[in-house]
Protein backbone atom coordinates (compact mmCIF):
# COMPACT_ATOMS: atom_id res chain seq x y z
CA UNK A 545 0.00 0.00 0.00
CA UNK A 546 2.03 2.87 -1.30
CA UNK A 547 1.28 6.37 -0.06
CA UNK A 548 0.38 8.53 -3.09
CA UNK A 549 1.13 12.24 -3.56
CA UNK A 550 -1.54 14.89 -4.00
CA UNK A 551 -0.14 16.02 -7.35
CA UNK A 552 0.83 13.31 -9.87
CA UNK A 553 3.54 13.84 -12.47
CA UNK A 554 3.15 11.89 -15.70
CA UNK A 555 6.35 11.29 -17.66
CA UNK A 556 5.91 9.16 -20.80
CA UNK A 557 3.00 7.43 -19.04
CA UNK A 558 4.95 6.62 -15.88
CA UNK A 559 3.20 8.24 -12.95
CA UNK A 560 5.33 9.81 -10.21
CA UNK A 561 3.24 9.90 -7.04
CA UNK A 562 0.78 7.23 -8.18
CA UNK A 563 0.03 3.81 -6.78
CA UNK A 564 3.12 2.15 -8.23
CA UNK A 565 6.61 2.59 -6.79
CA UNK A 566 8.95 3.45 -9.65
CA UNK A 567 12.21 1.52 -9.96
CA UNK A 568 15.01 3.59 -11.47
CA UNK A 569 18.24 2.11 -12.80
CA UNK A 570 21.22 4.50 -12.98
CA UNK A 571 23.71 4.45 -15.85
CA UNK A 572 27.23 5.50 -14.95
CA UNK A 573 29.40 4.52 -17.95
CA UNK A 574 32.40 6.68 -18.82
CA UNK A 575 32.75 6.25 -22.58
CA UNK A 576 30.20 6.56 -25.40
CA UNK A 577 30.64 2.91 -26.36
CA UNK A 578 30.18 1.64 -22.81
CA UNK A 579 27.20 3.91 -22.35
CA UNK A 580 25.39 2.61 -25.41
CA UNK A 581 26.00 -0.95 -24.20
CA UNK A 582 24.81 -0.03 -20.70
CA UNK A 583 21.67 1.59 -22.17
CA UNK A 584 20.86 -1.57 -24.07
CA UNK A 585 21.34 -3.81 -21.03
CA UNK A 586 19.44 -1.51 -18.67
CA UNK A 587 16.49 -1.16 -21.04
CA UNK A 588 16.29 -4.95 -21.41
CA UNK A 589 15.83 -5.18 -17.62
CA UNK A 590 12.66 -3.10 -18.04
CA UNK A 591 12.92 -0.57 -15.21
CA UNK A 592 10.24 2.14 -14.92
CA UNK A 593 12.83 4.89 -15.25
CA UNK A 594 16.49 5.17 -16.27
CA UNK A 595 18.83 7.77 -14.80
CA UNK A 596 21.78 8.93 -16.85
CA UNK A 597 24.51 10.11 -14.48
CA UNK A 598 25.99 12.47 -17.02
CA UNK A 599 28.75 13.57 -14.63
CA UNK A 600 30.29 10.09 -15.06
CA UNK A 601 30.46 10.53 -18.84
CA UNK A 602 33.89 11.59 -20.12
CA UNK A 603 32.45 14.18 -22.56
CA UNK A 604 29.95 15.74 -20.12
CA UNK A 605 31.64 19.16 -20.44
CA UNK A 606 31.04 19.15 -24.20
CA UNK A 607 27.37 20.08 -24.72
CA UNK A 608 27.33 19.10 -28.38
CA UNK A 609 28.95 15.68 -27.87
CA UNK A 610 26.73 14.91 -24.88
CA UNK A 611 23.48 15.82 -26.64
CA UNK A 612 24.59 13.81 -29.68
CA UNK A 613 25.20 10.81 -27.42
CA UNK A 614 21.76 11.25 -25.84
CA UNK A 615 20.17 11.20 -29.31
CA UNK A 616 22.05 7.97 -30.07
CA UNK A 617 21.13 6.41 -26.75
CA UNK A 618 17.43 7.32 -26.59
CA UNK A 619 16.15 4.88 -29.24
CA UNK A 620 17.75 2.02 -27.28
CA UNK A 621 15.60 2.75 -24.23
CA UNK A 622 12.17 1.54 -25.46
CA UNK A 623 10.48 4.78 -24.45
CA UNK A 624 11.59 4.41 -20.80
CA UNK A 625 11.80 7.95 -19.37
CA UNK A 626 15.26 9.39 -18.69
CA UNK A 627 16.26 11.32 -15.60
CA UNK A 628 19.18 13.46 -16.75
CA UNK A 629 21.53 14.08 -13.82
CA UNK A 630 24.66 16.20 -14.20
CA UNK A 631 25.53 16.00 -10.50
CA UNK A 632 27.57 18.87 -9.05
CA UNK A 633 30.96 17.68 -7.65
CA UNK A 634 30.32 18.88 -4.10
CA UNK A 635 27.19 16.69 -3.85
CA UNK A 636 28.75 13.52 -5.22
CA UNK A 637 29.39 14.36 -8.89
CA UNK A 638 32.19 12.39 -10.55
CA UNK A 639 34.24 15.45 -11.60
CA UNK A 640 34.47 19.23 -11.25
CA UNK A 641 32.76 21.25 -14.03
CA UNK A 642 31.97 24.96 -14.30
CA UNK A 643 28.35 26.03 -13.92
CA UNK A 644 28.51 27.35 -17.51
CA UNK A 645 29.50 23.89 -18.75
CA UNK A 646 26.75 22.22 -16.76
CA UNK A 647 24.10 24.67 -17.93
CA UNK A 648 25.15 24.42 -21.59
CA UNK A 649 25.01 20.61 -21.50
CA UNK A 650 21.66 20.54 -19.68
CA UNK A 651 20.13 23.00 -22.18
CA UNK A 652 21.49 21.21 -25.25
CA UNK A 653 20.16 17.88 -23.97
CA UNK A 654 16.75 19.37 -23.13
CA UNK A 655 16.50 20.59 -26.70
CA UNK A 656 16.80 17.02 -28.02
CA UNK A 657 13.43 16.21 -26.40
CA UNK A 658 14.91 13.14 -24.66
CA UNK A 659 15.89 14.62 -21.29
CA UNK A 660 12.49 13.93 -19.72
CA UNK A 661 13.41 14.92 -16.18
CA UNK A 662 16.36 17.09 -15.15
CA UNK A 663 17.89 16.66 -11.69
CA UNK A 664 19.71 19.67 -10.22
CA UNK A 665 20.74 20.44 -6.67
CA UNK A 666 19.05 22.96 -4.40
CA UNK A 667 22.53 24.30 -3.51
CA UNK A 668 23.00 25.85 -6.99
CA UNK A 669 22.84 29.63 -7.34
CA UNK A 670 19.28 30.99 -7.75
CA UNK A 671 20.17 32.19 -11.28
CA UNK A 672 21.31 28.69 -12.26
CA UNK A 673 18.12 27.13 -10.91
CA UNK A 674 15.99 29.77 -12.67
CA UNK A 675 17.79 29.20 -15.98
CA UNK A 676 17.34 25.42 -15.77
CA UNK A 677 13.69 25.77 -14.74
CA UNK A 678 13.04 28.07 -17.70
CA UNK A 679 14.62 25.59 -20.15
CA UNK A 680 12.75 22.69 -18.54
CA UNK A 681 9.40 24.47 -18.94
CA UNK A 682 10.23 25.56 -22.51
CA UNK A 683 10.94 21.96 -23.48
CA UNK A 684 8.01 20.45 -21.59
CA UNK A 685 10.30 18.44 -19.30
CA UNK A 686 10.16 18.06 -15.51
CA UNK A 687 12.47 19.15 -12.73
CA UNK A 688 13.87 17.28 -9.74
CA UNK A 689 15.53 19.54 -7.18
CA UNK A 690 17.71 17.48 -4.90
CA UNK A 691 19.90 17.62 -1.80
CA UNK A 692 22.52 15.08 -0.71
CA UNK A 693 24.23 14.73 2.61
CA UNK A 694 26.92 12.04 2.43
CA UNK A 695 28.02 12.57 6.05
CA UNK A 696 24.98 12.59 8.28
CA UNK A 697 21.21 12.79 8.71
CA UNK A 698 19.87 16.24 9.62
CA UNK A 699 17.05 16.58 12.14
CA UNK A 700 13.53 15.63 11.11
CA UNK A 701 12.48 19.29 11.05
CA UNK A 702 15.46 20.23 8.88
CA UNK A 703 14.72 17.44 6.39
CA UNK A 704 11.08 18.50 6.08
CA UNK A 705 12.26 22.09 5.53
CA UNK A 706 14.64 20.92 2.77
CA UNK A 707 11.84 19.11 0.91
CA UNK A 708 9.49 22.08 1.30
CA UNK A 709 12.22 24.45 0.12
CA UNK A 710 12.85 22.34 -2.99
CA UNK A 711 9.15 22.47 -3.79
CA UNK A 712 9.17 26.26 -3.32
CA UNK A 713 12.13 26.53 -5.69
CA UNK A 714 9.93 25.01 -8.39
CA UNK A 715 10.66 21.30 -8.16
CA UNK A 716 8.13 19.04 -9.81
CA UNK A 717 9.77 16.34 -7.68
CA UNK A 718 11.70 17.27 -4.51
CA UNK A 719 14.42 14.79 -3.55
CA UNK A 720 16.59 14.13 -0.49
CA UNK A 721 19.40 11.62 0.09
CA UNK A 722 21.03 11.43 3.52
CA UNK A 723 23.62 9.29 5.29
CA UNK A 724 22.53 7.49 8.47
CA UNK A 725 24.78 6.86 11.46
CA UNK A 726 22.18 4.64 13.12
CA UNK A 727 18.82 2.95 12.53
CA UNK A 728 17.31 5.85 14.42
CA UNK A 729 18.54 8.15 11.62
CA UNK A 730 16.75 5.93 9.09
CA UNK A 731 13.55 6.29 11.11
CA UNK A 732 14.05 10.07 11.16
CA UNK A 733 14.21 10.14 7.36
CA UNK A 734 11.09 7.96 7.14
CA UNK A 735 9.22 10.19 9.57
CA UNK A 736 10.34 13.35 7.74
CA UNK A 737 9.15 11.83 4.46
CA UNK A 738 5.78 10.92 5.97
CA UNK A 739 5.32 14.32 7.60
CA UNK A 740 6.24 16.12 4.36
CA UNK A 741 3.81 13.97 2.38
CA UNK A 742 0.93 14.41 4.80
CA UNK A 743 1.87 18.07 5.30
CA UNK A 744 2.99 20.72 2.86
CA UNK A 745 4.70 18.75 0.10
CA UNK A 746 2.02 18.11 -2.51
CA UNK A 747 4.43 17.08 -5.29
CA UNK A 748 5.81 13.53 -5.72
CA UNK A 749 9.02 13.00 -3.73
CA UNK A 750 12.13 10.84 -3.73
CA UNK A 751 13.90 10.24 -0.42
CA UNK A 752 16.43 7.72 0.71
CA UNK A 753 18.78 6.89 3.55
CA UNK A 754 22.02 5.60 2.06
CA UNK A 755 24.54 2.81 2.73
CA UNK A 756 23.97 -0.55 4.46
CA UNK A 757 22.17 0.93 7.44
CA UNK A 758 19.81 2.88 5.22
CA UNK A 759 19.08 0.06 2.77
CA UNK A 760 15.66 -0.65 4.25
CA UNK A 761 14.54 2.88 3.28
CA UNK A 762 14.85 1.89 -0.39
CA UNK A 763 12.33 -0.89 0.23
CA UNK A 764 9.79 0.70 2.59
CA UNK A 765 10.17 4.39 1.66
CA UNK A 766 7.11 4.04 -0.57
CA UNK A 767 4.92 3.43 2.49
CA UNK A 768 5.92 6.83 3.87
CA UNK A 769 5.83 8.95 0.73
CA UNK A 770 8.82 8.21 -1.47
CA UNK A 771 7.72 7.57 -5.06
CA UNK A 772 10.86 6.18 -6.65
CA UNK A 773 13.71 3.95 -5.57
CA UNK A 774 17.15 3.82 -7.19
CA UNK A 775 18.00 0.16 -7.77
CA UNK A 776 20.95 -1.68 -9.24
CA UNK A 777 20.92 -2.50 -12.92
CA UNK A 778 24.37 -3.02 -14.30
CA UNK A 779 26.15 -0.79 -11.79
CA UNK A 780 25.17 0.91 -8.53
CA UNK A 781 25.48 4.71 -8.42
CA UNK A 782 25.35 5.01 -4.63
CA UNK A 783 25.90 2.81 -1.56
CA UNK A 784 22.98 0.67 -0.39
CA UNK A 785 21.09 0.25 -3.67
CA UNK A 786 19.49 -3.19 -4.02
CA UNK A 787 18.81 -5.28 -7.17
CA UNK A 788 15.68 -4.20 -9.03
CA UNK A 789 13.88 -7.53 -9.03
CA UNK A 790 14.41 -7.99 -5.30
CA UNK A 791 12.92 -4.55 -4.67
CA UNK A 792 9.94 -5.22 -6.91
CA UNK A 793 9.25 -8.58 -5.25
CA UNK A 794 9.33 -6.99 -1.81
CA UNK A 795 6.96 -4.22 -2.95
CA UNK A 796 4.39 -6.82 -3.96
CA UNK A 797 4.45 -8.10 -0.35
CA UNK A 798 4.01 -4.71 1.34
Ligand SMILES: O=C1C[C@@](O)(C(=O)O)C[C@@H](O)[C@@H]1O
Pocket residue numbers: 570595597629663690692721752754774781782783785
Ligand atom coordinates in the same frame (compact mmCIF):
# COMPACT_ATOMS: atom_id res chain seq x y z
O1 LIG B 1 20.76 11.36 -6.10
C1 LIG B 1 20.64 10.20 -6.38
C2 LIG B 1 20.33 9.21 -5.37
C3 LIG B 1 21.44 8.24 -5.25
O2 LIG B 1 22.54 8.91 -4.71
C4 LIG B 1 21.07 7.10 -4.28
O3 LIG B 1 21.49 7.15 -3.13
O4 LIG B 1 20.36 6.18 -4.70
C5 LIG B 1 21.75 7.66 -6.62
C6 LIG B 1 22.06 8.72 -7.65
O5 LIG B 1 22.31 8.13 -8.91
C7 LIG B 1 20.94 9.69 -7.74
O6 LIG B 1 21.27 10.75 -8.61
